Amino acid sequence: MPSARSTNLKKITTHQLQEMKNRGEKIAMLTAYDYSMAKILDGSGIDVILVGDSASNVMAGNDTTLPITLDQMIYHATSVVRAVVRALVIVDIPFGSYQGNSTEALRSAIRIMKESGGHGVKMEGGSEIKESIVRVLSAGVPVMGHLGLTPQSIFKFGTYTVRAREEAEAQKLIEDAKLLEETGCFAIVLEKIPAKLAKKVAEAVSIPIIGIGAGPDVDGQVLVVHDMLGITKEFQPRFLRRYADLDSVMTSAVENYIDDVKKNDFPTQEESY
Structure with a gap:
């Protein structure tokens, strides 16, 4: 089967994502943090690549997304952008680089755009960060919002359980979604969040809604690529579907390599100069 790189090189833009929602075409989004992975995803035809602050977990081994810095996010984003021909590349602004200070938010977003070449940024929160979102948008930087379980606020929540089950929180989430749309995200x-609530949000706003653990009735889906490929095994939420078991494949390959080296079966005469 030919890759998307050879059959469809039309660049994905925020405008095209809106058109996809309008015609009912689902949006496929995955994370990437390095050149090699991004090249595979882009060549496979992924619509959006998120350079997520989840790099703090899967690349650096941290328990939360909080420790990753702006400089580190720019490093990962730069590596991803170098590989991409077609996909829209969105970069998380990390914790502490935009909350409560719109000037800092603008500075962070501009650095990401100028230094990495990314196509937009993602920011967690609703009305609490409206001023920062407005400031970033005023510079012409596209902003993707993020509501529900917001990992940068994990110590406020105290748990990774489903959000917005209670009526008050569900209503605030709908209001925040409308606010983000009105603001310009x-x-x-x-x-x-509950699938029924996600469906309500997708119907209440005209901009694309991308779900992760939010059911099927939204405009697209996103997963962390290491989880989806089975590279990480500790993380096993209900919403995760593993499309491969690369942990086992890679472990087997490394064990075979070690065995061949120990037995002096590698390299052979044909593999030598």
Whole structure:
């Protein structure tokens, strides 16, 4: 089967994502943090690549997304952008680089855009960060919102359980989604909320809604690529579907390599100069 790189090189833009929602075409989004992975995803035809602050977990081994810095996010984003021909590349602004200070938010967003070449940024929160979103948008930087379970606020929540089960929180989430649309966000990620609520949000706003643990009735889906490929095994939420078991494949390959080296079966004469 030919890759998307050879059959469809039309660049994905925020405008095209809106058109996809309008015609009912689902949006496929995955994370990437390095050149090699991004090249595979882009060549496979992924619509959006998120350079997520989840790099703090899967690349650096941290328990939360909080420790990753702006400089580190720019490093990962730069590596991803170098590989991409077609996909829209969105970069998380990390914790502490935009909350409560719109000037800092603008500075962070501009650095990401100028230094990495990314196509937009993602920010977690609703009315609490409206001023920062407005400031970033005023510079012409596309902003993707993020509501529901917002990992940068994990110590406030105290748990990774499903959000917005209670009526008051559900109503605030709908109001925040409408606010983000009115403010100018081009899309919103909804993380780990009831599927019925996610459907209400997708119907209440005209911009694309991308779900992760938010059911099927939204405009697209996003997963962390290491989870989806089975590279990580500790993380096993209900919403995760593993499309491969690369942990086992890679472990087997490394064990075979070690065995061949120990037995002096590698390299052979044909593999030598």
